[in-house]
Amino acid sequence: MSALLEVRNLQVRVEEREILHGLSLTVNKGEVHAIMGPNGSGKSTLSHVVAGKPGYEVTGGEILFKGEDLLKMDPDERAAKGVFLAFQYPVEIPGVATMTFLRTALNAQRKARGESEYSTPDFLKKVREVAASLNIPQEMLRRGVNVGFSGGEKKRNEVLQMALFEPSLCILDEMDSGLDIDALRIAADGVNALRSSERAMVVITHYQRLLNYIVPDFVHVMSKGRVVKSGGKELALELEESGYAQFEDQAA
């Protein structure tokens, strides 16, 4: 059986500068992978390229998702196929109620997959259930998307969407940035509730701290646009002790 996500020898440029120099990564269903590395190692670039953000030029390699060529798909097609990116900095969309946004997006995905759109009562029921489990008040869903949300609320809103859209691959880009311990715990609990044998997660982070809450099956260390070391969850602890410096030379 083929892997859920297969990144092979990926080379990516931004404005003539190569950021990823042949990165490979295999993620199977049910696995949680952590990607760690210093600033500028290419972690976020990887997440953006998988999700299809414009502005990146893929000069070599390939990305297969469920055996299909992901790079040939538009970002919304990728979303409908089950790729979800939880943003490091979720954007604000004034005037668009969160509830409206959720329903529009969910129905767009379902439509793209040839499924029927949710009826209003079914949708509301589903959102309410998920929102309650994440400690998200109804009032927040009536506000504009992320408008006036605290850092913690924004991240919880990301997890809410993840729960609602039921993607098969979740990429969490620096979910811990800007969160205090309590906010982090709530968001992480939400993510853990979504772990399943049918779903994989890629958790991108600088710090080991997040991995105390979301315990990975595999840890990869990135440096200068490559994966330089892979291992089990203990690798994260090792990094916490010794830092990233030891890998800088290896990558060069």
Next chain:
Amino acid sequence: MPAELETVERVRRIDVDQYRYGFETIIESDKAPKGLSEDIVRFISAKKDEPEWMLEWRLEAYRRWLTMQEPTWARVDYPKIDYQDLYYYSAPKQKKALASLDEVDPEILKTYEKLGIPLREQEILAGVVRPEGEADGEAPRRVAVDAVFDSVSVATTFQAELKKAGVIFMPISHALREHPDLVKKYLGTVVPTTDNFFATLNSAVFSDGSFVYVPPGVRCPMELSTYFRINERNTGQFERTLIIADKGSYVSYLEGCTAPQRDENQLHAAVVELIALDDAEIKYSTVQNWYPGNSEGKGGVYNFVTKRGDCRGKNSKISWTQVETGSAITWKYPSCILRGDNSRGEFYSIAISNGYQQVDSGTKMIHLGKNTTSRIISKGIAAGKSQNTYRGLVSAHRKATGSRNFTACDSLLIGDKCGAHTVPYVEAKNSSALFEHEATTSKISEDVLFYCVQRGLSQEEAVGLVVNGFVRDVLQQLPMEFAVEAQKLISISLEGSVG
């Protein structure tokens, strides 16, 4: 015969007669020669069977117009118009009859589909005339009759209800004959014949338009919207609308249509006058979606409109709401004269420009009475290579003590080849006036769009969603059933605006 079918039959019979004598003006097919002269003005007036004073009124306007210069202060650029190269009478009939929808620009049909307009209505909007002998072999203008069939059943019910309430709602050409005193008393009292180049031209040659009078204390029993939408198709290039809300009355009026109108007339110069007496309220909503020109900026309607409301009585209120998405050039400033003490003026606007469209629009709030208040919410959205200008005046007269205004002008840019401009004029001639002005200009960011598409929206859906969020405050002012259509229209107008 089943009851339903019987009703249908009956309405069909009523219809044909109602059509002839009802709201529609039957315009003869003969047309005046090109160009404008006193003779043409006389010709138009004679065609309309107008009273002598009306002819004089038109002629006076015409003579005045000869002495006027076309204004150049707006931020719009278009080739010089040759006023002698236009038809002034046959214009409303210039829609070419098409045999079927197959002859209509497929782009327009796509838009109809997206707006969810029924096929029959599509045909009417596109100007399709079925050939004789087709289907049940009815009159040549079968589709038109059908349209009236669809609408007159509604329209006749409406007419009866309006009559019961004492509301007068008819073409202005009919009102000139049936209610000459009312027309004479109010016509040109808000926008005088000398007002501006385009309004003066309109006064000389206007072909038709609507007349509404709501008697004292009457709340007009319906939105004058559905009705008007149906009757809009033959309005000409020089419309004249006059609405009077007598003491303590209320009326909500909606002009225009979300569906794009096929129109061969390039120059439109309409005049709308609203008069609200003591404690009366007029709500006037517009959705304008005329042909904006092709992707290279060729063709398209020039829309030079003068719209003004007079809050003549104390505690009166006039509210303008507009959604402007069409026309190559829009030059339009729906305004309020706040004459009565405690009167209130409102202006809610969404102006969208794409392609090579040029919009110069805004409002004037002229505070004359004491404790008058006004509110301006303007949302300009520029995409493509368009230019979008808000131009507004808020002024307080010496005697307008305690007057207040709040203005918020927000502009949204999509792409980097368009422009948004805000030109506010504020004049306070007494020290107790309190005017506030807020303005913002922003760009739809790549990050916001990417966020939306990552969640499964297409690029165009994403733009539509963001823009609809941006204009939400204004959309809420539209009559309910129209707000939904307007929302779709906004998304459609911006299609292709993102690469």
